[in-house]
Amino acid sequence: MTDPVSLMAALADPTRLGALRLLWDGREHCVCELMKTLGASQSRMSRHMSVLKVAGLVADRRDAQWVRYRRNPGLDPHVAAVVDVVLALPAQDKTERKAA
Numbered sequence: 001m002t003d004p005v006s007l008m009a010a011l012a013d014p015t016r017l018g019a020l021r022l023l024w025d026g027r028e029h030c031v032c033e034l035m036k037t038l039g040a041s042q043s044r045m046s047r048h049m050s051v052l053k054v055a056g057l058v059a060d061r062r063d064a065q066w067v068r069y070r071r072n073p074g075l076d077p078h079v080a081a082v083v084d085v086v087l088a089l090p091a092q093d094k095t096e097r098k099a100a
Contacts, residue, residue: 002055002056002057002075002076002079003055006054006055006056007055007056007057007079007082009051009055010051010052010054010055010057011082011083011086013048013051014091015038015040015044015045015048016048016051016052017086017087017091018037018038019034019038019045019048019049019052019058019069020052020057020058020083020087021087022034022037022038023058023069023070023071024071024083024084024087026070026071027070028061028068028069028070029068029069029070030063030066030067030068031045031046031049031066031067031068031069032066034049034069046067049067049069052069056072056075056076056079057071057072057075057079057083058070058071058072059071059072059073059074
């Protein structure tokens with residue numbers, strides 16, 4: 001079972017939420033695709049994906065020089081339900097995050 005503190009911390013960042021939105025389609029995505037879509041550098045994306053992996057939300061697979069990520073197929077259904085609810089919330093744009 002995923003630790004609630006790790007789960008909430010993993011879900012508390014807009015870049016990680018963006019990555020989860022992409023990965024929640026059930027397919028495998030190359031880190032290069034995540035970087036391009038989310039506008040993140042390789043090192044920044046790797047740090048974010050490490051947080052998601054430690055929280056148990058994603059699984060990875062090395063493919064030559066790239067790492068491919070997917071939704072963790074063994075994810076506890078209760079945790080998946082929490083993520084589903086969070087991902088269903090409207091995304092805030094950058095101006096809303098600065099004002100909050």
